[in-house]
Amino acid sequence: MNENNNQNMYDMNIENTRAAQNQNVNVNQNPYVNQPTNTINPMQQVQVQDGFNTGDFVKGALIGAAVTYLLTNKGAQDNIMKAVSKGTQLFQAGMEEMKERMEDAKAAMEANQE
Numbered sequence: 001m002n003e004n005n006n007q008n009m010y011d012m013n014i015e016n017t018r019a020a021q022n023q024n025v026n027v028n029q030n031p032y033v034n035q036p037t038n039t040i041n042p043m044q045q046v047q048v049q050d051g052f053n054t055g056d057f058v059k060g061a062l063i064g065a066a067v068t069y070l071l072t073n074k075g076a077q078d079n080i081m082k083a084v085s086k087g088t089q090l091f092q093a094g095m096e097e098m099k100e101r102m103e104d105a106k107a108a109m110e111a112n113q114e
Helices: 003-008 014-021 054-072 074-113
Strands: none
Touching: 054 074
């Protein structure tokens, strides 16, 4: 084989050649994949947000208050159930209307075919 093919062949002593090439071997690094070693401390990469974010607190407090009000107020629960019931009735009426229009379209198509 020529010199070019010898360079592309698998090196039987991969661990030995890696240790000679790079003295800072990462234990968790796959020795069979050429990966650049990360010289930055991983703890420096993590951005920790310390502190109190007032906007998020206010949003959470308002959502919590609304949920608590809805779960504890009988009148609010009744109003919500009435609104859901009304919405369901409107949806069912719309479905019935759509069914009627489909029937009309079928009848018109059959009339045109005759």
